[in-house]
Amino acid sequence: MGQDSIIKIRDLRTSFFTQNMEVRAVDGVTFDVPKGKTLGVVGESGSGKSITAMSILKLIQNPGKIVGGEIEFKGEDLTKKSEGAMRKIRGNEISMIFQEPMTSLNPVYTVGQQIGESFRIHEKLSKKEALAKSIDMLKLVGIPSPEKRVHQYPFELSGGMRQRVMIAMALACNPELLIADEPTTALDVTIQAQILELMKDLQDRLGMSIIMITHDLGVVAETCDYVAVMYCGKVVEYASVNELFSNPRHPYTVGLLESLP
Ligand code: ADP
Numbered sequence: 001m002g003q004d005s006i007i008k009i010r011d012l013r014t015s016f017f018t019q020n021m022e023v024r025a026v027d028g029v030t031f032d033v034p035k036g037k038t039l040g041v042v043g044e045s046g047s048g049k050s051i052t053a054m055s056i057l058k059l060i061q062n063p064g065k066i067v068g069g070e071i072e073f074k075g076e077d078l079t080k081k082s083e084g085a086m087r088k089i090r091g092n093e094i095s096m097i098f099q100e101p102m103t104s105l106n107p108v109y110t111v112g113q114q115i116g117e118s119f120r121i122h123e124k125l126s127k128k129e130a131l132a133k134s135i136d137m138l139k140l141v142g143i144p145s146p147e148k149r150v151h152q153y154p155f156e157l158s159g160g161m162r163q164r165v166m167i168a169m170a171l172a173c174n175p176e177l178l179i180a181d182e183p184t185t186a187l188d189v190t191i192q193a194q195i196l197e198l199m200k201d202l203q204d205r206l207g208m209s210i211i212m213i214t215h216d217l218g219v220v221a222e223t224c225d226y227v228a229v230m231y232c233g234k235v236v237e238y239a240s241v242n243e244l245f246s247n248p249r250h251p252y253t254v255g256l257l258e259s260l261p
């Protein structure tokens with residue numbers, strides 16, 4: 001694997017400092033994401049999945065901070081990058097999708113304005129060109145009647161459609177790495193399956209690498225190539241999905257598999 005990884009994380013540690021106490025939210029995370037593959041990060045609520053994702057993008061704010069480890073992205077350590085440099089990486093090379101599309105979409109802008117913003121900034125397109133590209137993106141993520149939807153506001157869309165818009169926004173910059181933090185948890189089951197199907201299909205067509213964060217091993221089985229199991233802030237097991245399901249090594253993973261229906 002080694003050299004063909006888009007990102008290599010080594011012993012990442014992130015803490016929150018409150019009332020002179022250090023709470024170690026991420027306490028030794030090590031994994032690679034092989035290029036063009038999907039890594040699942042699985043673990044129960046509070047195990048440090050989201051803080052790991054936010055640490056990669058350096059979105060952790062006071063009183064939290066990264067206290068150790070390395071995040072090697074395309075040969076450079078992100079933990080050493082300035083906020084200015086990170087802003088460029090966030091807008092161009094690594095995108096993130098969050099769990100709740102309603103809180104991440106801006107209610108006062110239309111779908112087209114929000115997707116188009118990314119094109120206008122990064123590709124210096126005119127309004128008209130950005131609108132046309134936004135419609136293309138809506139088509140890509142399978143939204144019906146994109147010419148109409150592009151002028152609508154988030155509240156006019158269903159939850160599943162809003163998540164599709166979030167995916168379109170995340171893909172607008174053509175990222176090399178997409179981090180999806182529980183992208184289907186807030187959706188009902190049939191819509192969940194459609195969104196996962198869409199993400200798999202997009203990866204086949206666009207070839208980006210994905211970190212898929214989930215508390216659901218079923219999602220891992222369906223969408224991932226590799227998996228990192230998190231427990232109490234640590235990655236306790238890292239394996240290919242086949243290996244993990246056929247030969248789990250860590251007791252926590254064994255328990256997790258036994259609890260599957
Ligand atoms: P997950 O995404 O796996 O559910 P998180 O990464 O959100 O878990 O959180 C991991 C741990 O980090 C939590 O259990 C909590 O103890 C700690 N944590 C997260 N955010 C904060 C915060 N703002 N202040 C203090 N501790 C936090």
Ligand code: MG
Pocket residue numbers: 049050051181
């Ligand atoms: Mg989380």
